[in-house]
Amino acid sequence: MMYKIQNRRYIGSKSKLIGFIAKVLNKESINFNTFADLFAGTGVVSEYFLSQEKKVYINDNLFSNYVFYKAWLSNGKFNQSKISKWLNYYNQSTDYIRNNYFSDIFSGTYFSYYNSKFIGSVREHLETIKNTLTEREYYIILSSLLYSADKIANTVGHYESFLASKPKETKIKLFPLEIKEYKRSAIITCADANAIANAINTDLTYIDPPYNSRQYINFYHILENIAEWKKMSVSGKTLKFPRNNKKSDYSKSKALNSLIDLLSKLKTKYILLSYNNTYKANSEASNNKIEFEELERMLSKFGRLKIYDYDYKFFNSGKTFFDGHKEFLFVCKPQ
Ligand SMILES: C[S@@+](CC[C@H](N)C(=O)[O-])C[C@H]1O[C@@H](n2cnc3c(N)ncnc32)[C@H](O)[C@@H]1O
Known part of the structure; x- marks a missing residue:
């Protein structure tokens, strides 16, 4: 047996959603050469884009994730x-x-x-x-x-x-x-996303932070x-x-302010943001720190916004929030 990068149990891993992400980018005709994954977790999303020969910046604030990126995604x-x-x-x-x-x-x-x-x-x-x-x-x-x-x-x-x-x-x-083997190494960091955001200049920035008070x-x-x-x-x-x-500040009451601060620091042509309502609000800790509507309001101020939803069966675009939908992708072109 050999391990593959996705052979981990990791809350919020997007390993099953890479096809969805790729479809949205394709539908939006987003052409990009550089990609930044600021809350990269398992690194599977970055791995996909690295295999597509993009220049990839990968970051997470956990050192254990940094170890994995150095093993899997460096050259x-x-x-x-x-x-x-x-x-x-x-x-x-x-x-x-x-x-x-x-x-x-x-x-x-x-x-x-x-x-x-x-x-x-x-x-x-x-x-x-x-x-x-x-x-x-x-x-x-x-x-x-x-x-x-x-x-x-x-x-x-x-x-x-x-x-x-x-x-x-x-x-x-x-x-x-x-x-x-990849054409080039990913550029790997272990830092607070907000602390490094303005040092990175990219075509596309992917944002997938935690959304509730459960600390990674x-x-x-x-x-x-x-x-x-x-x-x-x-x-x-x-x-x-x-x-x-x-x-993480993203799991505290300052989550929204942290996100606003991050967005204001980014130097990017496009923002791609994952949002999910996977956790049902049966405990305070599971409640999302940032509401869907708040995010929508805030990102529309930043630029042109499109929201895609995904319920594991069909793929659709629109702005209506349906119960039972779990994963959303916000695509924003800052203006
Ligand atoms: C939802 S997970 C990302 C999952 C990832 N997209 C994947 O496919 O595996 C959120 C990640 O953000 C990291 N994180 C939380 N706060 C952070 C911060 N302020 N800066 C950088 N990373 C952070 C967590 O350690 C966690 O790995």
Whole structure:
């Protein structure tokens, strides 16, 4: 087995919506050479445009996502047989396995004792061989570890809680990444979108921020913890490290102001913005921070606006908000 970039459980991933995005751009006859994905998450949208030979700027404020972009979407050198050698070593040997930060904290929660010991031991060992690897090889091995850990985690797909049942004993295994070749590397950053917006000049900017108060760092703190490997102390039932600096303004009451600020900084010919009402408003945390109508009003002030809806079956354009529709694309040409 080999991992593909989309083989992750990630809330809000657009991996099933790439066709929809491409259709809208085609329908709007938007021709572009440069593309910026400022809230890139899994990176699947950027991957699509990189494979279409666009010049791609990719950004997310989580370091774990940055690790993935460096592995999948850069053009740094790597030697596949060297990577396979290390993955086989980690899968087969027990020489390097010992109790560690990760097993001390997470054993019996998101992972079994063996698997948490494996994850922490590989992570620890990877630092000891770092100077024998290229930057890309390092990120590829780390990505394999993160994808494998995520695959066997005792969760519903994110780390806001772990299941009441005992973690699976199925032994974790590392798999190689099925890396494609692109004409050029993506330009990769790990920053607050608002902080870098005016440094990027593009034809098309894609905006897909979180829309409710559920912080992505809370969903994916375990992956971030493994990726950063700062071995920080954790607290609470869900064992999160201190992470205030990673919390997004888009999940706070200042969401609308943040978006207005972002739009005012962009240097772009077109804006493409994803909006969804996937979460039903059955809890305060799930309520969208920015209302559909507010967004429509605000974006129409910025330029010529078209809204497309998608209900997984048919594809349609118009400005009416229908119940049950989940995904929307706002296309705006700033004026
Ligand atoms: C809806 S997800 C994007 C999903 C992505 N389009 C995909 O297909 O996987 C929103 C992303 O925005 C990131 N994010 C939240 N606030 C941010 C900020 N201020 N700057 C940059 N990224 C941010 C989150 O970490 C998360 O990955």
